[in-house]
Amino acid sequence: MSETTADTPSFHVAGLVPTGPKLVTGRFDVEDGHTYDGFVRTGGYAALRKALTSMSAQQVHDEVRTSEMQGRGGAGFPAGVKWGFLPPDVYPRYIVVNGDESEPGTYKDRMLMELDPHQLIEGVLLACYAVGAAQAFLYVRGEMPLAQERIATALNDAYAHNLVGANILGTDFSTDIQLSWGAGAYIVGEETALIESLEGERGMPRLKPPFFPAAKGLYMQPTIVNNVESLANLPWIINESGQAFHDLASPTSTGMRMFAVSGHVNNPGVFEVPNGTTTFRMLVEAPEYCGGVRDGRRVKAFVPGGASAIWFFEEHLDLPLDKATVDQAGSMLGSGAIVIMDDTTDMVAACWRIVRFFARESCGKCTPCREGTTWLERILKRIIDGHGRPDDLGTLLAVCESISPGLAWPPRQTTICPLGPSAVSPIASAIVRFRDEFDHYIEHGRPIDGVHRHAIHGTGAHV
Amino acid sequence: MSDSTKNEQVADEQTTAAEPVAEATEGTDENVATEVAEDAAAVIPAAEGSASDEAGVEADQPGAAETDSEAETTVTTSTLTVHIDGGEHEVEPGKLVIEACLDNDAYVPHFCWHPRMSSVGMCRQCLVEVEGPRGPMLVVSCMTPVSDGQIVSTKTDTVKRSQEGVLELLLANHPLDCPVCDKGGECPLQDQAFSHGPGESRYVEEKRHYEKPIPISDLVLLDRERCILCDRCTRFADEVAGDKLIQFTSRGNDTQVMTFPDEPFASYFSGNTVQICPVGALTATPYRFKARPWDLEQRESTCTTCSVGCRTVIQSSRDELLRYQGVDSDPVNWGWLCDRGRFNFESVNSEHRIAEPMVRTDAGLIETSWNAALKGAATLIRDTLADGGPERIAILGGARGTNEDAFAWAQLADAIGTPFRDAQLGDGLPATVLGLDRATIDEAANASTIVLLGPDLKEELPVLYLRLRDAAEKRRSRIVEFSAVETGLTRYAWKSVRHQPGTQTAAVGDALADEEIGAQLAGGDVVVVVGRANLAESTHATMSALGALRAAVPGAKVLPALRRGNVVGALSLGMAPAAADHDGLAALNAAADGGIDLIVLVGADPLNDCPDADLARRALAGARRIISIDTITTESTKLADVVLAAAAYGEKAGTTTNIEGRVTRLAQKVTPTGTVRPDWMIAIELGQMLGDNLFGPGHPLGRVAGVDDITDAIAGQVVGYAGVTREALDAERDGVLAGVVATELEAPASSIAGRNSYDYRLMVSRKLYDRAVGTAMSRSLANLAPGPAAHLHPLDLDSLGVADGDDVKIVGAKATAVLAAVADASIQRGVVWAPFNQGGGRIEDVIDASAPVTDVRIEVIQ
Amino acid sequence: MRDAHARAVGVRIDGGCGFMSRLSDHNVIVARDIIGRYPRPKSALIPILHLAQEQDGYLATDAMAHIADLLGVTPAEVYGTATFYEMFKFEPVGRYCINVCTNISCQLLGAWELLEHAEETLGVRSGSTTADGMFTIEDVECIAACTEAPALQVNYRYRYKVSDDDFDRLVDDLREGRLIEEIPPHGTLARVRQRTPDNWAGTGKAAQEAVDAR
Numbered sequence A: 001m002s003e004t005t006a007d008t009p010s011f012h013v014a015g016l017v018p019t020g021p022k023l024v025t026g027r028f029d030v031e032d033g034h035t036y037d038g039f040v041r042t043g044g045y046a047a048l049r050k051a052l053t054s055m056s057a058q059q060v061h062d063e064v065r066t067s068e069m070q071g072r073g074g075a076g077f078p079a080g081v082k083w084g085f086l087p088p089d090v091y092p093r094y095i096v097v098n099g100d101e102s103e104p105g106t107y108k109d110r111m112l113m114e115l116d117p118h119q120l121i122e123g124v125l126l127a128c129y130a131v132g133a134a135q136a137f138l139y140v141r142g143e144m145p146l147a148q149e150r151i152a153t154a155l156n157d158a159y160a161h162n163l164v165g166a167n168i169l170g171t172d173f174s175t176d177i178q179l180s181w182g183a184g185a186y187i188v189g190e191e192t193a194l195i196e197s198l199e200g201e202r203g204m205p206r207l208k209p210p211f212f213p214a215a216k217g218l219y220m221q222p223t224i225v226n227n228v229e230s231l232a233n234l235p236w237i238i239n240e241s242g243q244a245f246h247d248l249a250s251p252t253s254t255g256m257r258m259f260a261v262s263g264h265v266n267n268p269g270v271f272e273v274p275n276g277t278t279t280f281r282m283l284v285e286a287p288e289y290c291g292g293v294r295d296g297r298r299v300k301a302f303v304p305g306g307a308s309a310i311w312f313f314e315e316h317l318d319l320p321l322d323k324a325t326v327d328q329a330g331s332m333l334g335s336g337a338i339v340i341m342d343d344t345t346d347m348v349a350a351c352w353r354i355v356r357f358f359a360r361e362s363c364g365k366c367t368p369c370r371e372g373t374t375w376l377e378r379i380l381k382r383i384i385d386g387h388g389r390p391d392d393l394g395t396l397l398a399v400c401e402s403i404s405p406g407l408a409w410p411p412r413q414t415t416i417c418p419l420g421p422s423a424v425s426p427i428a429s430a431i432v433r434f435r436d437e438f439d440h441y442i443e444h445g446r447p448i449d450g451v452h453r454h455a456i457h458g459t460g461a462h463v
Numbered sequence B: 001m002s003d004s005t006k007n008e009q010v011a012d013e014q015t016t017a018a019e020p021v022a023e024a025t026e027g028t029d030e031n032v033a034t035e036v037a038e039d040a041a042a043v044i045p046a047a048e049g050s051a052s053d054e055a056g057v058e059a060d061q062p063g064a065a066e067t068d069s070e071a072e073t074t075v076t077t078s079t080l081t082v083h084i085d086g087g088e089h090e091v092e093p094g095k096l097v098i099e100a101c102l103d104n105d106a107y108v109p110h111f112c113w114h115p116r117m118s119s120v121g122m123c124r125q126c127l128v129e130v131e132g133p134r135g136p137m138l139v140v141s142c143m144t145p146v147s148d149g150q151i152v153s154t155k156t157d158t159v160k161r162s163q164e165g166v167l168e169l170l171l172a173n174h175p176l177d178c179p180v181c182d183k184g185g186e187c188p189l190q191d192q193a194f195s196h197g198p199g200e201s202r203y204v205e206e207k208r209h210y211e212k213p214i215p216i217s218d219l220v221l222l223d224r225e226r227c228i229l230c231d232r233c234t235r236f237a238d239e240v241a242g243d244k245l246i247q248f249t250s251r252g253n254d255t256q257v258m259t260f261p262d263e264p265f266a267s268y269f270s271g272n273t274v275q276i277c278p279v280g281a282l283t284a285t286p287y288r289f290k291a292r293p294w295d296l297e298q299r300e301s302t303c304t305t306c307s308v309g310c311r312t313v314i315q316s317s318r319d320e321l322l323r324y325q326g327v328d329s330d331p332v333n334w335g336w337l338c339d340r341g342r343f344n345f346e347s348v349n350s351e352h353r354i355a356e357p358m359v360r361t362d363a364g365l366i367e368t369s370w371n372a373a374l375k376g377a378a379t380l381i382r383d384t385l386a387d388g389g390p391e392r393i394a395i396l397g398g399a400r401g402t403n404e405d406a407f408a409w410a411q412l413a414d415a416i417g418t419p420f421r422d423a424q425l426g427d428g429l430p431a432t433v434l435g436l437d438r439a440t441i442d443e444a445a446n447a448s449t450i451v452l453l454g455p456d457l458k459e460e461l462p463v464l465y466l467r468l469r470d471a472a473e474k475r476r477s478r479i480v481e482f483s484a485v486e487t488g489l490t491r492y493a494w495k496s497v498r499h500q501p502g503t504q505t506a507a508v509g510d511a512l513a514d515e516e517i518g519a520q521l522a523g524g525d526v527v528v529v530v531g532r533a534n535l536a537e538s539t540h541a542t543m544s545a546l547g548a549l550r551a552a553v554p555g556a557k558v559l560p561a562l563r564r565g566n567v568v569g570a571l572s573l574g575m576a577p578a579a580a581d582h583d584g585l586a587a588l589n590a591a592a593d594g595g596i597d598l599i600v601l602v603g604a605d606p607l608n609d610c611p612d613a614d615l616a617r618r619a620l621a622g623a624r625r626i627i628s629i630d631t632i633t634t635e636s637t638k639l640a641d642v643v644l645a646a647a648a649y650g651e652k653a654g655t656t657t658n659i660e661g662r663v664t665r666l667a668q669k670v671t672p673t674g675t676v677r678p679d680w681m682i683a684i685e686l687g688q689m690l691g692d693n694l695f696g697p698g699h700p701l702g703r704v705a706g707v708d709d710i711t712d713a714i715a716g717q718v719v720g721y722a723g724v725t726r727e728a729l730d731a732e733r734d735g736v737l738a739g740v741v742a743t744e745l746e747a748p749a750s751s752i753a754g755r756n757s758y759d760y761r762l763m764v765s766r767k768l769y770d771r772a773v774g775t776a777m778s779r780s781l782a783n784l785a786p787g788p789a790a791h792l793h794p795l796d797l798d799s800l801g802v803a804d805g806d807d808v809k810i811v812g813a814k815a816t817a818v819l820a821a822v823a824d825a826s827i828q829r830g831v832v833w834a835p836f837n838q839g840g841g842r843i844e845d846v847i848d849a850s851a852p853v854t855d856v857r858i859e860v861i862q
Numbered sequence C: 001m002r003d004a005h006a007r008a009v010g011v012r013i014d015g016g017c018g019f020m021s022r023l024s025d026h027n028v029i030v031a032r033d034i035i036g037r038y039p040r041p042k043s044a045l046i047p048i049l050h051l052a053q054e055q056d057g058y059l060a061t062d063a064m065a066h067i068a069d070l071l072g073v074t075p076a077e078v079y080g081t082a083t084f085y086e087m088f089k090f091e092p093v094g095r096y097c098i099n100v101c102t103n104i105s106c107q108l109l110g111a112w113e114l115l116e117h118a119e120e121t122l123g124v125r126s127g128s129t130t131a132d133g134m135f136t137i138e139d140v141e142c143i144a145a146c147t148e149a150p151a152l153q154v155n156y157r158y159r160y161k162v163s164d165d166d167f168d169r170l171v172d173d174l175r176e177g178r179l180i181e182e183i184p185p186h187g188t189l190a191r192v193r194q195r196t197p198d199n200w201a202g203t204g205k206a207a208q209e210a211v212d213a214r
């Protein structure tokens, strides 16, 4: 793909880093962008007005279809196509907004909710109009009170200005938006678990089939679940057209997209970049983005799309942020979360930490995930605590197999939902590439030389 | 069949899985299964088991793979062809792959799936491979509907490896206490570990620890270390019983089954959870550590605690009854039992059992030989006949025994010539209700409209409550309830009409005039469930309301909600009074007035059974002689001159008839206590003592060598029982329906006078747990009776100036009872409700059987 | 048996020992308002549990029973849902819950070292509460501030790129009451509530009721 090395990235030649308009982050610098006045002053609610006064629901849907915008929540399924799965003539229908952002490394939806709540509300209204939803539920992660507060304020203002509720803008279109919030459970980000939670239940996923939300979702009625960023793009699409969105970036990953780059980089941050054409390397190294790896070190591994993703390594840096390409390369862009690990990273500890996340967040509904993820976590913890056993790696892989037979990508699963197999990703990634680090831990009870040892409880490094 | 699999049959739904499962889908599962089928048609078969939604596999979205339309055919064809492990099988559409496999000898291990509950696909043990467009896919067979041409493999390496993997994970945290576990030996997890397990466990980490068993109710203990979180008990509590008192709590690896901290799992159906638990996590206090499964012997039988007729197996070890388990009878109980029926076997083993016959001497009742006792009894009968004739003898009871018992006693009554006989003691309805066009339980539970005109079924016929609740919950039926108090089914009723005690006819009239209710009753089939709602009210109001309903809805069928175990059998087989003026109440009245000299109590205890306790007392005092045939010393047996020791449930064989008229077999499982004999034998021996030609040759009881001969005699003699032959009973596991002998219902006019100075109307009805011997003599159940109380509306309490819990005097025309007042917002104003037969303040003394309704005054105790 | 349960589930049973435990009259009004905006009452459960936690700082047993009453469900259902979610506490916690993120992005940039320092400063291990009832400290999963690592939340209010000194200053400020405006006591999340306005359409509820009645 690229001959360049880290020392001489070709894009450092001015102009080679692709740029584009800010579709959803445009108001982040506007001090009062989150208020009703600030929003309207900067062109807000124009798309809603346009849609309600000059477009049919079908036309709105068609624009979104034309845009080929892929969902930003993780699965990357085109929103326009998903809306098309709603069975005709079955009402009421609901829109559910997934603002539960909890995938490790992911930081974008919170910004969109805190800094531009009206944009999200406008997007939700457009979606409701397009699919004929009777009510929308905006489910914000429980641990985000500022986002909840800003959305509550925005909703109260929007209702006061007749932008939500009965006969919006004097038309015969009526719909309500209800702000809801969670209470601390990652799995509730999974759409069917989110629906359960909205019904006041334990957030445990439903089986698909038969419970695809579009067919049998909230209260067993047709339901569309969309991510916050997905919906926040709708005002731009309606204002500028679906084709304009489609033409912004690569044909296989359209539009602009937000990526959060964290970990060992000089300037971690959240960037809205042209989808599909920007490369990982550009994000990491270009001065307008992260400005390189900390202390000029090398990338040892990186997470390309949230903790559930299979890890990438140095050789993947030049891949473009394009769904098809990344899928092909054996991982995923997921939720747009990139975590860079430099060559001082203790890969076993990194692997353990991600597995611990899934073990703690397993809902417990199905056996392989409930028992398997915990088991994996225990073994890994024992290893970093210095009590590894020679057959641990074999057991780790065997348990992984029981959760995700064949350790294939995309994963096969014995579980109900993809959370269980997500715990397998870091292990499958790390054991293959850094087996020596595991062996060293098991043999010596400590990491290899030259990596940073974290002060993790229970390990020798914590006092 | 090995021992362990034999036992598993009982412990689990295996009892159904064998064959009744074929019909099972008609009930609960059908809805679920078709839903699944429809969805599969709409969505993709490809996603499950392979698609990650994170990975963006597009097939994970509905419609994406509509190309594969094979599922669509499921809806149209009458049977489908499914290939299982190479064999071809015809399967009904709507079934699940797991059902198709189990029905066709391809065993699929499973834990969470249960044929009578919705599929949840949680344990993941039932993975099989189904051929898909992209080759074989692992699917959970309990959530996958069958489709035509489907190719299922249950034994490939992939399937085996996955099943082993899941099993290893299930066992990872499971304690190694099988040797001390009640379930050991009949444990699906243990069995599976043997047959499908990986052998050695690689789990070296510390196992989950919880406090070992904690009581979650008076009857059930929970060991969370053993629990595999299959959701069976919690699903049962929610879907089947409607008592959502146990729930999953916490999350992930900390998930556990728990009650709310303040609220135990006080469900009338809690024992079912113990039965369906696939491990030893839930155990029942009455059975705990009593036996090992391999020591248990069992026989199929029917529960006669009430007249629903749930099928059971009764199990014993060393000749002691130890456990009853529900058997899935499709038309009746679907495998469920209520706790009273399940645990009252303890009363059979009670130390209060009457083991030997007794006669009264100057020293009181003393044990004697059968010969002497029977002679004594025969003498009493003969003397009474000689002194005053057969009109001075009453034979009461028979509803607690078998068909054969009742028939033999009815024959004896015929031979003696007494007109006074009744299997009810003023606590039921006129036997004529049995002559109306009878509905089966299935018909009721599938009717468009179920009209309830009777008692709280949850308290009196608990498993009928489950069936009707299911009908309403699954939207098959709408319930229209007429009741003076809130009942267990009120929550599920489409309309619940509250009326003052005694005014049901007017309430029915108003309802019939209501447009919506009228339209509902006019469209579709209607079943009226009729019984005795209020023991402080005569039967007139109910019978006249029934008459009004039948006149307005001529096609309505009737399901009699009479309670005592074999009351329908007894009444049908000759223990019904010829006319109302010779029924149980009439007999007691006559005895109280000196018109009857001898009362024969066949398993009847008027002092506790008759609503009007004062009448019962006067009757037993008025009759000079009492013969009691009973199993346990009751207050009535204590007054008897001769006590004939009767065999109890489990100690004798025979048949019984449930409310539908369904006749099933009862099994003898243990050796009878002492020298007790079955009632039928006592009747025949008494008959023989009374005179050679009483049961002479040619008489149906002329040549009885065993109980089977009486079963034959019934089939030969009793209209309606002609089809109930032993051959038919052997062939039909679910029993044989006896025919209905039509009678005309003369609906009495019902009128009640004003209340005068008695400003409260009394309502007395039964709770599941009371002081009836079967309950009171069962150690585990004895303490569950709520105890005496007077429930009043809080505003009535306020106006009386009485606080919740204060004692009040309930003053009737005949007597006064002192009861603790309970503020209960579900009670109508102007009504006082009290539970029946709870001891203590004796509301039964206040009930006046001769009044249309008992009115009372409430006085504050200063 | 009540005690056995309580012990087993680690819940304190409040025999009316001074805690406000049922919802206050005002909160009942708020709760009814929330219920009214959902097509089905039980959907309001989690928001109302938050309300109860805002009132008492944790979920008292009596509050859960009261909520069950308001929603027409059993207390066990309320309890089953509540215990699934990590933010709900079943016994009193510190006035300030300090949640240090130790997930991957923060781990890479010193979260464990920060946590270790925090434990030293407060004198308690993560997962526990200081003796004065001021602070509870926990190590938590990703809080969506990965680019600002190491990050923490105090009663869910963010602090970014926290150094050891930052932490000590934070604790001082909290102790001295300098952050009372910004950081309310544990249990309070958003301080603005969505209102039910006059132009609430009610379409979702009406439509769902029509379906339910079928």
Ligand SMILES: Cc1cc2nc3c(=O)[nH]c(=O)nc-3n(C[C@H](O)[C@H](O)[C@H](O)COP(=O)(O)O)c2cc1C
Pocket (backbone or CB within 6 Å): A070, A071, A072, A073, A074, A075, A076, A077, A079, A098, A099, A100, A101, A102, A103, A186, A187, A188, A189, A190, A191, A192, A225, A226, A227, A228, A230, A231, A417, A418, A419, B053, B054
């Ligand atoms: C374990 C798990 C966690 C998830 N968490 C989130 C999340 O926090 N936010 C989100 O938008 N989607 C999340 N998803 C994806 C959702 O299920 C769903 O695909 C998404 O909300 C659809 O929105 P989109 O089509 O607009 O992307 C998660 C999925 C899984 C399996």
Ligand code: SF4
Pocket (backbone or CB within 6 Å): A187, A204, A205, A361, A362, A363, A364, A365, A366, A367, A369, A370, A415, A416, A417, A418, A419, A420, A421
């Ligand atoms: S895979 Fe994990 S999170 Fe998903 S349903 Fe199973 S237990 Fe729950």
Ligand code: FES
Pocket (backbone or CB within 6 Å): B109, B110, B111, B112, B113, B120, B121, B122, B123, B124, B125, B126, B127, B140, B141, B142, B143
């Ligand atoms: S029996 Fe199918 S998943 Fe449990």
